Amino acid sequence: MDSERTVISPDTLRPNRIPPGQHEVDSLPVLDLGQGRLVETKDWSLDFCGLTAKPLKLDFDGFLKLPRVKVVADIHCVTTWSKLATTWEGVSARTLADIARPDPKAAFVLLHSSDGYTTNLRLDDFLAEDVLFAFKYEGQPLPHRFGGPVRLVVPRLYFWKSAKWAAKVEFLEKDVKGYWEQRGYHHRGDPWKEERYS
Numbered sequence: 001m002d003s004e005r006t007v008i009s010p011d012t013l014r015p016n017r018i019p020p021g022q023h024e025v026d027s028l029p030v031l032d033l034g035q036g037r038l039v040e041t042k043d044w045s046l047d048f049c050g051l052t053a054k055p056l057k058l059d060f061d062g063f064l065k066l067p068r069v070k071v072v073a074d075i076h077c078v079t080t081w082s083k084l085a086t087t088w089e090g091v092s093a094r095t096l097a098d099i100a101r102p103d104p105k106a107a108f109v110l111l112h113s114s115d116g117y118t119t120n121l122r123l124d125d126f127l128a129e130d131v132l133f134a135f136k137y138e139g140q141p142l143p144h145r146f147g148g149p150v151r152l153v154v155p156r157l158y159f160w161k162s163a164k165w166a167a168k169v170e171f172l173e174k175d176v177k178g179y180w181e182q183r184g185y186h187h188r189g190d191p192w193k194e195e196r197y198s
Contacts, residue, residue, distance in 0.1 A: 007092075009073035009130040009155040011192075012085065017074050019191040022082040028137075029081060030145045039114055039165060041149045046133065048096065050110075050171035051103035056096070060149060063135070066091045071130050073155030075162075076191040088153050090134035093126050102171040110176050111152055112168035119163050119178035120187065121154065123171070130155050133166055158189035158196070 011017065018024060041060040048056040058066075069092045075083045102123065109126045111119050125131070134153045135142050142148035147164030154161045160180050181187055186195035 004067045004069065006070045006072065007130050009071060011074050011156055012072060017084055018082055019076055020194050021196075022076055022080050022191065025081045025083055028075070028083050028086070028146065029077070029079075037115065038144050039149060044149050046096075046150065046166055047168040048100035048171070049168065051106040051173060052171050053101035053103065054099065056100045058096075063091060063133075063150065067095055069095075069132055071132050071134075071153065071155065073130055073153070075153075075155060075159050078158040078160055078185065078189065078196050082191075087138055088132060088134040089136035089139075090132040090150065090153070092129070093131040093133065093152075094129070096133065096169070097127060100169075100171070105173045106171040108172045108175045110170040110172055110178060111163040111166065112170065113163045114165040114167040117163060117165075117179050119161050120176055120181055121157075121161060122175075122188065125154065125157060125161075125188070128154070128156060156190070158186075158191050160185065161189050 044060045046058045071088045073086055075086050107123050109121050131154050133150050135150050137146055150166050151164045152162050152166050184197050186198050189195050
């Protein structure tokens with residue numbers, strides 16, 4: 001299935017696209033916990049669980065059958081680099097949430113990666129129009145080092161919120177801190193407010 005639509009992340013339309021304390025880079029750096037094992041597409045799955053009316057488990061073939069979106073976005077890492085005008089392709093978080101149907105009590109999500117990494121998001125941030133589960137970066141299949149086969153991309157927050165090697169989405173009533181949030185990072189991570197640390 002070809003991309004049905006293109007979303008331009010709103011931050012790319014700002015007159016000054018570099019948030020405070022950031023600097024632009026030409027290539028996407030690779031940062032992770034160093035524990036990510038290679039997951040083949042035939043072994044990959046994505047679970048939606050917790051406060052949801054319809055718990056969902058997708059394999060890679062099922063994921064590819066869903067409507068696709070292309071997102072053009074600026075990416076900002078808490079370590080101070082920014083990569084402008086990146087292009088990602090995948091399935092929007094909204095599309096997947098529409099299938100899983102989170103309970104009205106759900107206000108947060110906890111993202112789980114296959115390497116044990118977690119990160120928390122407010123539900124409204126997760127459901128923003130430019131948030132997607134990406135399987136392509138710059139028109140190519142997403143390589144393992146960048147979080148392939150599928151990673152979350154949340155352009156409007158610092159990039160640690162964009163969990164690599166996406167494995168599970170847990171809908172929650174109360175906020176639960178993820179890996180870096182437990183270690184002092186900000187619970188939300190808005191780069192324009194420099195929400196780096198709690």
